Structures are given as C-alpha cells and as structure tokens.
Amino acid sequence: MHLDRSTVWPYEQGEPGAFVYSRYAHPTGVEAERALAALEGAPEGQALLFASGSAATTALLLALLKPGDTVALAAGAYYGTGVIMDELSRWGLAHVEFDQTGPPPEGVDLVWLEAPSNPFLTMPDLQAAAAHPAPVVVDSTAATPIHLRPLEQGADFALHSATKYLGGHSDALAGAIVSRDAAAHEQLWRFRQRTGPTCAPDVAALVLRGMKTLRVRVERQTESARALAEQLSAHPAVETVRYPGFGGLMSFDVRGDARAVEAATRVIVNETSLGGVTTTMESRHRWEGDRVPESLLRLSVGLEDVDELWADLEQALAAGSA
Numbered sequence: 001m002h003l004d005r006s007t008v009w010p011y012e013q014g015e016p017g018a019f020v021y022s023r024y025a026h027p028t029g030v031e032a033e034r035a036l037a038a039l040e041g042a043p044e045g046q047a048l049l050f051a052s053g054s055a056a057t058t059a060l061l062l063a064l065l066k067p068g069d070t071v072a073l074a075a076g077a078y079y080g081t082g083v084i085m086d087e088l089s090r091w092g093l094a095h096v097e098f099d100q101t102g103p104p105p106e107g108v109d110l111v112w113l114e115a116p117s118n119p120f121l122t123m124p125d126l127q128a129a130a131a132h133p134a135p136v137v138v139d140s141t142a143a144t145p146i147h148l149r150p151l152e153q154g155a156d157f158a159l160h161s162a163t164k165y166l167g168g169h170s171d172a173l174a175g176a177i178v179s180r181d182a183a184a185h186e187q188l189w190r191f192r193q194r195t196g197p198t199c200a201p202d203v204a205a206l207v208l209r210g211m212k213t214l215r216v217r218v219e220r221q222t223e224s225a226r227a228l229a230e231q232l233s234a235h236p237a238v239e240t241v242r243y244p245g246f247g248g249l250m251s252f253d254v255r256g257d258a259r260a261v262e263a264a265t266r267v268i269v270n271e272t273s274l275g276g277v278t279t280t281m282e283s284r285h286r287w288e289g290d291r292v293p294e295s296l297l298r299l300s301v302g303l304e305d306v307d308e309l310w311a312d313l314e315q316a317l318a319a320g321s322a
C-alpha cells in the first residue's frame with residue numbers, strides 16, 4: 001500500500017504526468033479504486049472514491065441528471081438518500097418512491113435501488129430494473145461485493161458508503177461509485193475533479209486496508225447475523241425480524257420499549273451507523289420519525305463472539321420488557 005499525501009507532483013519533461021494535483025487523482029485513491037473495481041467485477045479501474053457516501057450520491061445525481069428529471073427511489077431506502085433528493089428539489093430534480101421488489105415506474109430518468117434497503121432489508125428486483133430504459137444505481141452498501149455484484153446483474157452503477165463495510169472499522173468516512181460504462185465513469189470523474197468532493201489519501205489508505213479483510217469480516221458477520229436472526233425470531237419479546245439471509249445488517253421490532261432495550265446493552269454499542277467490527281444497535285425512529293416504527297431496532301453485527309452477543313440481546317430484551 002502506497003500512502004502519498006502530496007497535493008502536487010512535478011511535471012515530467014515539462015508535461016503533466018500520471019498525477020498532477022490531488023483533486024484530480026492521487027496514487028492512494030487510484031490503488032483503492034482499482035481494488036474496488038476488481039471486487040465489483042467492473043472494467044479495470046472504473047471506480048471512484050468520494051468524501052462520503054452522501055457526496056457520492058450527490059455527485060451522481062448532479063453529474064448525470066438535469067432540472068426537470070425524475071428519480072424513482074426505492075421506498076424504505078437509506079433515509080439520507082431521500083433527504084439529498086429533497087435538497088436537490090430546489091434545483092428542479094423530482095423523485096418518486098416505489099416498491100423496489102417490483103418493476104420501477106415508467107417515465108423516470110434514473111432508477112435508485114438499495115440492496116438490501118436500510119433499515120427495512122428488502123431486496124430489489126434487479127431483473128425488472130435492468131429491463132427499464134433508465135440507468136440503474138444500486139446502493140450496495142449493506143450487501144457489499146461479497147454478497148452482490150450489481151453490475152453483473154444489469155445495474156449501471158454500484159454505490160457504496162465506504163464508511164460502512166468497505167472501511168469496516170468505523171474510522172474512515174468515504175463513498176464510492178463503480179461504473180459499468182466507460183463514458184459514464186469518465187463523466188463522473190470529470191465532475192468530481194471539477195467540483196472537489198474527493199477522498200483524502202489517508203482515508204483512501206484506510207479503505208484500501210479495510211477491503212483486504214472484507215471477505216473474512218463479512219463472512220463472519222453473516223454467520224453470526226444468521227444465528228442471531230434465528231434466535232431473535234424465536235424470542236417472545238420480538239415481533240418481526242427483517243433479515244435477507246446474508247450480510248451483517250438486520251432490523252427487528254420489540255414488543256416492549258425499544259429505547260429501553262437499546263440503552264440496556266452492555267457488549268453491543270448504542271450508536272448509529274453500521275458495518276464496523278463492533279456490533280451496534282439503535283432505534284431508527286429517533287432519526288427517521290414515523291417512516292419507521294417506534295418498536296424498530298437496527299442491528300449491525302460485528303465480530304464479537306456470537307454467544308456473547310446473544311446473551312447481551314437476551315438481557316437487554318428482558319430489561320426493555322420489564
């Protein structure tokens with residue numbers, strides 16, 4: 001791994017070389033982008049890092065769409081994605097929500113899916129979306145390339161909050177877009193280079209290091225999450241468990257007081273975000289309001305011993321229903 005913090009590189013015989021100014025590209029970022037493109041099965045190097053997942057989302061919308069265009073957005077997808085689209089409505093960008101388990105509505109200019117959706121954990125009908133004439137984006141943050149490679153399923157773009165599983169240690173804020181089409185990749189690169197929502201070299205190095213252990217982390221998280229989803233489903237204080245059968249993310253409804261349950265955990269940390277090595281849990285109602293049931297807790301399974309995690313959930317559920 002090559003961490004180069006330079007913002008400028010000397011011209012070679014009076015001409016710009018491979019790297020010129022770090023807003024355009026830097027060696028650490030390019031190394032991470034090549035690794036991510038390979039993980040996603042994308043054409044060589046067709047990935048771009050951004051300053052956050054949200055910066056990647058904003059860049060994609062601004063670079064590819066124009067005023068008057070409409071996005072079909074998966075209902076129940078990451079709350080912040082809809083918030084960005086609301087923000088851009090002042091610039092003439094409209095969006096409509098739809099059920100991503102079926103075909104997207106006609107007449108839209110971009111289809112935005114999430115695999116699986118956060119925090120409802122639905123999976124998109126990728127085949128139906130690929131048959132739609134509009135380009136298809138899959139926010140694949142929670143699936144990770146270990147469980148899903150959207151470009152191989154007909155999507156045009158895979159988007160990540162690299163802050164989550166790719167980085168994997170809750171110490172790097174970053175985003176990424178992987179493109180199937182070379183011209184679209186070029187267009188996004190030009191937009192990023194001009195407008196500057198790029199990822200710093202130190203952060204790119206953390207993402208690169210995280211990707212080296214992505215498979216073992218995600219496989220272990222899947223194994224633990226499957227066991228916990230099963231145990232939660234059989235627990236009398238739990239109503240609904242939403243888990244797609246893979247990955248480390250799930251949500252469930254408790255019969256008692258969800259806020260008391262989240263506050264009672266001792267091993268599981270009561271904080272936001274997901275995809276790290278530490279197991280975290282929170283009520284999403286605090287952020288998303290009535291879009292999410294008050295009883296819903298989102299659980300991101302980390303790498304701790306699964307029996308220890310279950311014991312912690314059991315005692316927290318008991319505390320919350322007392």
Ligand SMILES: *Cc1c(COP(=O)(O)O)cnc(C)c1O
Pocket residue numbers: 052053054055078080114118139141142160161162163164173174175
């Ligand atoms: C966290 C998240 C984002 C936003 O990413 P940031 O890195 O926090 O800007 C987008 N999509 C999903 C599914 C997320 O979980």
